[in-house]
Amino acid sequence: MTSSTQLAVIGGGPGGYAAAFLGADLGMQVTLIDEAPNPGGVCLYRGCMPSKALLHVAKVVTEAREASACGVTFAEPTIDIDRLRFWKQQVVSRLTGGLRQLSTQRGVTYLQGRAELLGPSSVRVTILDGTTTDLEFAHGVLATGSRPAIPSALRLESDRVWDSTRALEVPEVPESLLVVGGGYIGLELGSVYAALGSKVTVVEMTPGLLPGVDRDLVTVVARRMESTCEAILLETTVTNLAEEGTGVRVTLEGPSISESIRQFDRVLVAVGRIPNSEIPGLERTRVRLSEFRFVEVDRQRRTAEPSIFAIGDLVGEPMLAHKASHEARAAVESIAGRKTVFEPAAIPAVVFTDPEVAWCGLTETEARAQGRTIQVARFPWAASGRALTLDRPQGVTKLIIDPDTERLLGTGLAGSGAGELIAEAVVAIEMGATVSDLRLCIHPHPTMSETVMESAEVFFGQSTHVYRPKRG
Ligand SMILES: Cc1cc2nc3c(=O)[nH]c(=O)nc-3n(C[C@H](O)[C@H](O)[C@H](O)COP(=O)(O)OP(=O)(O)OC[C@H]3O[C@@H](n4cnc5c(N)ncnc54)[C@H](O)[C@@H]3O)c2cc1C
Numbered sequence: 001m002t003s004s005t006q007l008a009v010i011g012g013g014p015g016g017y018a019a020a021f022l023g024a025d026l027g028m029q030v031t032l033i034d035e036a037p038n039p040g041g042v043c044l045y046r047g048c049m050p051s052k053a054l055l056h057v058a059k060v061v062t063e064a065r066e067a068s069a070c071g072v073t074f075a076e077p078t079i080d081i082d083r084l085r086f087w088k089q090q091v092v093s094r095l096t097g098g099l100r101q102l103s104t105q106r107g108v109t110y111l112q113g114r115a116e117l118l119g120p121s122s123v124r125v126t127i128l129d130g131t132t133t134d135l136e137f138a139h140g141v142l143a144t145g146s147r148p149a150i151p152s153a154l155r156l157e158s159d160r161v162w163d164s165t166r167a168l169e170v171p172e173v174p175e176s177l178l179v180v181g182g183g184y185i186g187l188e189l190g191s192v193y194a195a196l197g198s199k200v201t202v203v204e205m206t207p208g209l210l211p212g213v214d215r216d217l218v219t220v221v222a223r224r225m226e227s228t229c230e231a232i233l234l235e236t237t238v239t240n241l242a243e244e245g246t247g248v249r250v251t252l253e254g255p256s257i258s259e260s261i262r263q264f265d266r267v268l269v270a271v272g273r274i275p276n277s278e279i280p281g282l283e284r285t286r287v288r289l290s291e292f293r294f295v296e297v298d299r300q301r302r303t304a305e306p307s308i309f310a311i312g313d314l315v316g317e318p319m320l321a322h323k324a325s326h327e328a329r330a331a332v333e334s335i336a337g338r339k340t341v342f343e344p345a346a347i348p349a350v351v352f353t354d355p356e357v358a359w360c361g362l363t364e365t366e367a368r369a370q371g372r373t374i375q376v377a378r379f380p381w382a383a384s385g386r387a388l389t390l391d392r393p394q395g396v397t398k399l400i401i402d403p404d405t406e407r408l409l410g411t412g413l414a415g416s417g418a419g420e421l422i423a424e425a426v427v428a429i430e431m432g433a434t435v436s437d438l439r440l441c442i443h444p445h446p447t448m449s450e451t452v453m454e455s456a457e458v459f460f461g462q463s464t465h466v467y468r469p470k471r472g
Contacts (some may be wrong), residue, residue: 015312015324016143058195117281220414251277361410
């Protein structure tokens, strides 16, 4: 059976469904294709949302344990794992079901199946029961996302070795868990299991957790992880995994490793993600891949095949849901004939550990690598009244400023709730705000948002709650 559509979107994650919905809002006839029963992609089914649901549980458990410092003592929390799983699953079902409803309301045709490109303007969808539907399209958007990367040394066909998808299912709470990879996924999931009661060891190949992130921000979360984890092994590589007894025998290599063979009940491999660019039939188009197998796109997200656009994890870093959905906007507006480009000045990134780490725009690390002159204004959270009332004085807010124009170039935050605070900095950077603008905007008291304003005051040597005269 062959039918036609104006816009065919392959992949129903935050890139794909945002593209499909906007296409419909702009009056296009749209078909959205994904293998899952409902739209949602990795983000909703096995990424952002289930991980944040579990991190919420981890936070509740941790806060209950730590409330005694403020004079409230709870009994040690008991974890009902079936109920926890059910609750997390309900969150996912509500969200993905809601997206299906939104598709229907917008008149988007949702096809549950696997897509294969037949050429630059047609796709074959193999539905679950094996039947196929061929679809002609005027424009296509590829949004097939990414999957966990598993290096060959860590490949072991065993239910004791998990990737992030398996870890999010919470098959059990192991007595001991080795997390391979100190990036955001490893730290988020490691924190969850540590809070649930596992003895968590994190192994990271580079000299620090969260490679690439400014060290002063990482220090805040690293200190906390050091106290909640069994061990954090830096500059350490896992070279082999083998089943042994009821667990996994792990071979470790690194300058500070005294015991190179260790035993863990379960191992979580979280060493990165690779794009799903092996889309069947892609070779029948002119779509090109980069050296790292991302689909190459221009500023509108058009591929080398003029009728086909690509967005999200498939086209490169940062592999984040909000980047995907904003690329969707650029692609679909361009398809609709509008003048548009995807050129953000600030894409926020948040590590949802407790405390959180968040940044946007230029980082200090990037500025130094580029040899760019910047000025950094820092406000320690220990000087924030709100942080003390929350019993969370561990944190920092810092602004990266162009000393000539006094424009805000970037912002870094570490501390409880940093992920919400970063949005103010994104708006400021995108609006071309100067550090004076931040200083002069009245922030509500007592809130953590005041730390953004006070960092700006630090720049001028006039922070009310920090005495630090302006240098030079
Ligand atoms: C554990 C974890 C936590 C995360 N937390 C966050 C977070 O807090 N914040 C954040 O911004 N990002 C987070 N991410 C990243 C985020 O999930 C991704 O950046 C986002 O999902 C990418 O969206 P996408 O639209 O590019 O593709 P995806 O969400 O990957 O969706 C792609 C979809 O395409 C489908 N597909 C692939 N090939 C075909 C085909 N041939 N036919 C039909 N369908 C196909 C796939 O099955 C999938 O459903 C997290 C990821 C993980 C793994």
